[in-house]
Amino acid sequence: MLKIDNLRAGYGGTDVLHGISLDVPQGRVVSLIGSNGAGKTTTMRAISGMVKPRAGSVRLNGVDVAGLDAYRVARLGLAHSPEGRRVFPTLTVADNLLLGAFPRLTGSRPRGDVQGDLARAMELFPRLMERRLQLAGTLSGGEQQMLAMARAVMLDPDVVLLDEPSMGLAPVLVDEVFRIIRRLRERGTTMLLVEQFAAAALEVSDYAYVLENGRIAVHGPAEQLKHDPAVRAAYLGGVH
Numbered sequence: 001m002l003k004i005d006n007l008r009a010g011y012g013g014t015d016v017l018h019g020i021s022l023d024v025p026q027g028r029v030v031s032l033i034g035s036n037g038a039g040k041t042t043t044m045r046a047i048s049g050m051v052k053p054r055a056g057s058v059r060l061n062g063v064d065v066a067g068l069d070a071y072r073v074a075r076l077g078l079a080h081s082p083e084g085r086r087v088f089p090t091l092t093v094a095d096n097l098l099l100g101a102f103p104r105l106t107g108s109r110p111r112g113d114v115q116g117d118l119a120r121a122m123e124l125f126p127r128l129m130e131r132r133l134q135l136a137g138t139l140s141g142g143e144q145q146m147l148a149m150a151r152a153v154m155l156d157p158d159v160v161l162l163d164e165p166s167m168g169l170a171p172v173l174v175d176e177v178f179r180i181i182r183r184l185r186e187r188g189t190t191m192l193l194v195e196q197f198a199a200a201a202l203e204v205s206d207y208a209y210v211l212e213n214g215r216i217a218v219h220g221p222a223e224q225l226k227h228d229p230a231v232r233a234a235y236l237g238g239v240h
C-alpha cells in the first residue's frame, strides 16, 4: 500500500532523514516512534509532499509519489492529519469535513458517497456531530484535533498519516483519540501513526519502526517491540 525506500529529506543545508525505508501494508497500523527531533514529522511531510524528498521513493499503490505536490498525493489517496490543529477557523465543522473530501471531487479516484461518509465521520466523532454548525476556530484545542483527524478520514483515503493526534490533549480526550484509532483500525483503515504516547501507540499498532537521528534503528511487530528491553528503556519509560 505505502512503501518508502531510502528516503532522504531535510531543510535548507541540513539533512534530517538519512535514507529511511518502511512499509505500511494494507489494513495495518504502523507506528513511527522516536525522541524529539528524530525526524518523525519530517518523515510524514516527505511522504505527503509537504517537504520535497532529496532522494528515495515513496510508493503509494505502486506509484512513486516522491516529489509530487501535496494536493496530487492527496488525490492519489493519501490523507495527512498534520501536527498542530490545521483546521479552517472561519468555516463550520461540517464545511471543514466536506473540504476533506474535496480531492475526491477533483482527482481520478471514485467520488464515492460523500454524504454517507460525512454521516459516518459524525458517528465516529460524536463531539463533532454536536458541534457541526459551530465555527472550527471556536472549538477547543482537543475538538480541533478531532476535526483534523475526521477531515483526513473524509478523503476516504487508502492511507492515513496521523501525526501526534493526542498532542496537548487532556487525558480523557487522549483516551478518545485512541478509541477512534482502534475503531478506524477495525474498519480496515491503513494508518501510519506518530505518537508521543509510545506505549499506547504500540497497543493499537501491528508493526513499529524506531527512528533515531533520521535513521531507522529498530523495527518489528509491535508486540515484539513492546518487550524489547532497549525500546522499553528509551521510549516506554520502562513501564508494563
Ligand SMILES: Nc1ncnc2c1ncn2[C@@H]1O[C@H](COP(=O)(O)OP(=O)(O)OP(=O)(O)O)[C@@H](O)[C@H]1O
Binding pocket: 011, 012, 016, 034, 035, 036, 037, 038, 039, 040, 041, 042, 043
Ligand atoms: N521547517 C523546518 N526548518 C528547519 N528545520 C526544521 C524544520 N522542521 C523541522 N526541522 C528540524 O528537523 C529535525 C527533525 O524535526 P521533526 O519535527 O521531524 O522531528 P520529530 O521527530 O517529529 O520531533 P518531535 O517529536 O519533537 O515533534 C529537528 O532538528 C528540527 O529542528
